[in-house]
Amino acid sequence: MDKNQLNDHRTVLLRYALLQLHDEAVAEDAVQETLLAALQAGDSFRSESAVRTWLIGILKHKIADHYRAAERHYSLGEPASENKDDPNTALEQLIFDGKGHWIGAPSAWNNPDHALEQGEFWGIFEWCQKNLSEQHARAFMLREMVGLETEEICQDMNVSHSACRVYLHRARLGLRECLEQRWFNTKRKS
Amino acid sequence: MKTCKDISGLLSESMDRPLKWREHWAVRLHLLMCRHCSRFQQQVHFLRKAAKHYYPNENDKNLPS
Incomplete structure (x- = not known):
């Protein structure tokens, strides 16, 4: 996987992170860490959708880490329904x-x-x-x-x-x- | 005969998977007769388009206070 491909996924990951973390800076960090982890992991994925699923998997861990570190409980999505x-x-x-x-x-x-x-x-x-x-x-x-x-x-x-x-x-x-x-x-x- | 409720469900599913032959024709036939469901179809396509343009936080900057 090259850097251009990672960049394409970045937008999608950021959307995902923002909707869960409600904080732009924190979301940026989580995505950054995810992409770094992905770059280090190398290029064992061929199909784009497999990469995306894999990246979101990593991102979810980063988001979970954030919650643990912050010791706070956001409710994900939190609709006022x-x-x-x-x-x-x-x-x-x-x-x-x-x-x-x-x-x-x-x-x-x-x-x-x-x-x-x-x-x-x-x-x-x-x-x-x-x-x-x-x-x-x-x-x-x-x-x-x-x-x-x-x-x-x-x-x-x-x-x-x-x-x-x-x-x-x-x-x-x-x-x-x-x-x-x-x-x-x-x-x-x- | 499928109802508008059924057809709207199929229209929504057609955004996520190819419809089966039978479903496809049931929808097409219904749409010929029903302008409400035709609008629904256009509008779920619009929802997809809107979602692609939507960027949380960045949009907050555009909001009137």
Whole structure:
């Protein structure tokens, strides 16, 4: 593995670390140590996805080390969700009726790409992520921000394949609903 | 006949794995008739795009206080 490849992985690792450590400097350190460890370990990996999984494995150890050293307990993800106790059915009952039809059908989003350029949108995006249940948010983050495959997410979260599929779907349902209510239905431009 | 609830699940899964032949055609057929699920499809793609652009902490700097 060469330095360029490591750099490519760096971004992904940093996202992962930031979401767990909530501190840029600490996250940078953890990633730095991970990459150093990876460089020293040499080049026994060929496929990119194997490298990524391996690097995240190292990073998780670094993050765990940090928690131990700090002797503090952060709760990972820490969503402020009220339906944490019953994340399984509550969401879908709000979104679909008994016959499986949309209750609040998705509305048309006006120029969604424009939202990506607005700082305010990201505040809403973050807020909506935090309002997902912890497991849903974590699955979504691993899939869409870290870029893991579903298999890897199941392993990371130590859940069955069907469970992580459900988490991902509910995360998308919840996030979509939230963004629609908090952003697209309120900020619609003419 | 699959419901919107079923189809939305398949649309979400199609982001993570290739759909089976049957699933694929069930989705396509449904989308021809259902604009709600068509929107849902576009919007889950948008979620992926947004997640790729999202960078925690850096975005905090852009937030209005």
